Every structure is written in structure tokens, then in C-alpha cells.
Amino acid sequence: MAQPDKIPANDTGPGIVDTVLGEMIGYRLKRAYMQTQPAALRALEEHGLRMVSFSCLSIITDNPGIVQSGLAVALQVERSNLVVVLDELEERGLITRERVPTDRRRYALTATLRGRRLRDRAAGRAHEAEAKVFARLSEEERTFLLTILKRFEDKPES
Numbered sequence: 001m002a003q004p005d006k007i008p009a010n011d012t013g014p015g016i017v018d019t020v021l022g023e024m025i026g027y028r029l030k031r032a033y034m035q036t037q038p039a040a041l042r043a044l045e046e047h048g049l050r051m052v053s054f055s056c057l058s059i060i061t062d063n064p065g066i067v068q069s070g071l072a073v074a075l076q077v078e079r080s081n082l083v084v085v086l087d088e089l090e091e092r093g094l095i096t097r098e099r100v101p102t103d104r105r106r107y108a109l110t111a112t113l114r115g116r117r118l119r120d121r122a123a124g125r126a127h128e129a130e131a132k133v134f135a136r137l138s139e140e141e142r143t144f145l146l147t148i149l150k151r152f153e154d155k156p157e158s
Contacts, residue, residue: 039129047122048092052077054122056085060095061111061119067100068107094118 021027044054059074060066068086072079089095094115097107111119134142
């Protein structure tokens with residue numbers, strides 16, 4: 001049976017060598033996400049929101065009358081997965097659902113005044129939390145990073 005090389009233990013973090021993962025953009029994006037996510041979640045929890053409920057409320061606030069299928073496309077989630085979240089937002093008085101007159105099977109989603117105010121407060125706290133994480137970048141670098149990341153949301157040309 002082959003014996004593994006005897007290598008001294010090195011679990012101190014910064015001393016660990018990474019010659020492959022560190023050069024992968026996806027891996028670096030994941031690492032950045034792992035730093036921003038906990039801070040954002042704490043900020044949203046202060047307002048009784050989770051990331052998914054905040055995301056829904058934010059899109060609905062910015063797009064009054066959006067239908068559930070449009071919301072699902074915007075968030076890149078299955079429409080059926082939104083039902084529980086929308087029920088929660090409606091029960092809390094943060095959104096309303098009204099039947100679309102031209103298609104009685106669809107509902108237009110609109111944020112209430114309470115929902116818009118909550119979204120704005122939560123967004124402010126989430127921005128503050130994110131700013132702390134990205135404080136090591138200049139304003140120009142943050143703007144550039146955001147510009148680059150937005151390109152991934154554009155539809156690729158066929």
C-alpha cells in the first residue's frame with residue numbers, strides 16, 4: 001500500500017499554498033461572497049428579512065405591478081418557490097396581490113408604503129454592511145468591480 005508523503009501540518013491559513021484555486025475567478029467570487037453574505041444577512045435580520053424576502057421586496061418595490069413569473073425571471077428562481085415568500089410578505093402587509101384584469105390567473109404584485117419604507121431602511125443597512133467589507137477598495141475600484149459583475153447579467157449575444 002502506498003504511503004502518503006510525510007508533510008508537516010500547516011493549518012494556520014495564510015501559509016497554505018494555493019496555486020490553482022486562487023487563479024479561478026469563480027473561486028475568488030465565492031470567497032468575496034462569503035465575506036459579504038454574513039454582514040448582509042445580519043443587516044437584513046434586523047428588519048425581519050431574509051435575503052430572498054428582501055430580494056423579492058426590492059424587485060417588487062422597483063417594479064410595481066410585476067407578476068410572479070416576471071419576479072421569478074428577475075431573481076432567476078422557480079416561480080413555485082416564490083409562493084411562500086410572497087405569502088409571508090403579504091401577511092406582513094409589505095406587498096399586495098391583485099388579479100390582473102386581462103388574465104385572472106395572474107396577480108400583480110405591488111409594495112405597500114410600509115413595504116417600500118422597510119425595503120429602503122433594510123437596503124441602507126445592507127449597503128452599510130457591504131461598505132465595511134469593501135472598504136479596502138477605492139470608490140473607483142468598487143465602481144469598476146460592479147460594472148464588470150453587471151456584465152454577467154447581460155444576455156449573451158447569439
